[in-house]
Amino acid sequence: VKRDVDERPIFVPGFGFGAAACGIKASGLPDVAIVACERPATAAATFTRNRFAAAPVTVARERLRANRLQAIVVNSGNANACTGRRGLADAHHACALAARALKVPPGLVAPASTGIIGTPLPRRELELGIAAAAVSIAPDGLWRFARAIMTSDAFPKVSTTTVTVGRQRVMVAAIAKGAGMIAPDLATLLVFLLTDAVIAPAAAKAIVRAVSAEAFNGLSVDGDTSTNDSLFLLASGAAGNPGAKAGSPAARAIERAATEVGVDLARQVAADGEGATKLVTIEVGGAPSPAAARKVARAVGSSTLVKTAFFGGDPNWGRIACAIGASGVPIDPERVTIRLGRAVVFRRGLGVEAGRVSAREAMAGQEITVRIDLGGGSSRGRLITSDLSHDYVEFNSAYTT
């Protein structure tokens, strides 16, 4: 899926961004990035559940316990995963270097990495890169940050919105790194949610949970995930609004805004799937629970037979029905309805012949929405994914990740 990115300058009050190229990537492209806050920010995060969690994930988990961070130091080109004790030392070292350069306590810096697995980080390069990135920190550096965290991404991924909290307008910006046919696979997703709002720690945690569930759970974070998936929220508090407490109208408003930019980013990540030609959204309703709805959406959206049918523009509801039935969720086929775009293609256990022509039209576009009503409850779930093309096979068979 092609995408033009309009890189108008973006400022998030309280935050500065730096980036540098230090040679971790063989391409010579930028590979170290820092986001820093003027003052310690309220912080929350969620990480991969992969048992082979990378060293930076282990270190970041520890750092997040106090719910405060002042900077995140990111490198691309090397995941620092499956690197043992050396990897943990390198992740700590990166934080210490960034902390010294920024003159902040090391305990307020968290690391993140993405790239190849199983190779130690090159220390000398990393040291130079962090020093250079720190020097370059500026309020207008958001797009440089977004570019420096890319690996196989074809374009940088940024989304912003504003929301009124009491009488103040606050900003929510989100930056992501991620490509690849994420779910059910293993390309890394890094997400940075930044806001100038004042948010209580409990409210920040609730926002991270909501964005993860609504926007990224279908993709990668918190699901079957790569070694490095991380989603951070930093609130600088520069807006000076009365602190948004958990459950308050202000916190809910910020949560809605964060979910909105999160979903936009998730769509950008799916559209940038390796070899993706179509952006596919699977919406499941009528489920007995949100977990059941997500399970069905994942089963359909991760079936290679369904995904190759999407690539071919084939309105093949049989493969979709089959994936629903194999999901493990107890459903009654007689109550299931499947729509491709607006066309009903399956209802009451039978295909609907009348829907075939408009379903084929719905499959022809760059965006396909599959709507599945299980007829067995009121819960919903969504998965954002892409099709499976020749280029996907080419890309992933020819390159070592």
Added chain:
Amino acid sequence: VKRDVDERPIFVPGFGFGAAACGIKASGLPDVAIVACERPATAAATFTRNRFAAAPVTVARERLRANRLQAIVVNSGNANACTGRRGLADAHHACALAARALKVPPGLVAPASTGIIGTPLPRRELELGIAAAAVSIAPDGLWRFARAIMTSDAFPKVSTTTVTVGRQRVMVAAIAKGAGMIAPDLATLLVFLLTDAVIAPAAAKAIVRAVSAEAFNGLSVDGDTSTNDSLFLLASGAAGNPGAKAGSPAARAIERAATEVGVDLARQVAADGEGATKLVTIEVGGAPSPAAARKVARAVGSSTLVKTAFFGGDPNWGRIACAIGASGVPIDPERVTIRLGRAVVFRRGLGVEAGRVSAREAMAGQEITVRIDLGGGSSRGRLITSDLSHDYVEFNSAYTT
């Protein structure tokens, strides 16, 4: 994967086989097949767990309650799935037609179907096909039967062995239909295990469970399965051996023989995967339970990133480790060992550089074995699968199944 099939005549005492072409397949190739027994045979079976189980599966499940069958009537080209009441009536009708032609009670005939989903069976064609197949029944028709049940299969799949029970030699033959990148996807698998041994019903059920778990669980039957997956065992009793009771040495010997031919068939099915260029076996040991071992094997063997790496001959242990970690099985990365062929590529949380060259050699062949030791128990599991190639995408994006 190329395969030459040596079609020497195979006889299984007590059984006859018929086949016919009646036009269910647009290609005009044979599409109706019958296996019939001289006398009512001891029967056991296992079927798909897919919630959209096809009409023939529903009917066959009922018929199997008495543990006796005298014939199975199979059609290819149409799965009779998602066909509602009409589909159930057609499945019953097929059994009734076969029963009349064979002069056996309709309750002793089970149906099986494979092919496109959501289109009703053409009744007139089916009637003619069953009549013609019944007329052609002969002891030497096993290969005709094996060919008539094919859909996207490139070659017929048959495996036989003999085993001594007491003082008698008995035969175990297995015939399968199945291609496609079966797990975790949805191509149909039909398996017919035939023996001339005398087996008690409880022993027959135990054999079906064992073969399903050892040979086909990783592939399809009993796992995440298509609408039509079915595995039947028929024992004609023509060998006249003292009846093999459940748990007896004789029953265990037959079970081993049946598992052997089952694994051979599973390998044939995987090798015939759509666009498959490599046969891949994932062997997991050191697991806390057989279910955990199978779960890890499935996670690795169904990852499209792992499968495309196999296609590219890339010894990418990072993707394998990542899939193990994402499997949901609680493992300790420090205790995991990964071998590609004989080469250790990952041990104690780190990649093993010395293994890289011989691992690359191991990836170059037509058969790849991945051995994973979780270091957390004594249970084992296996998945037989294939790589993911350009031809897979081509085949499945261009054709409606």
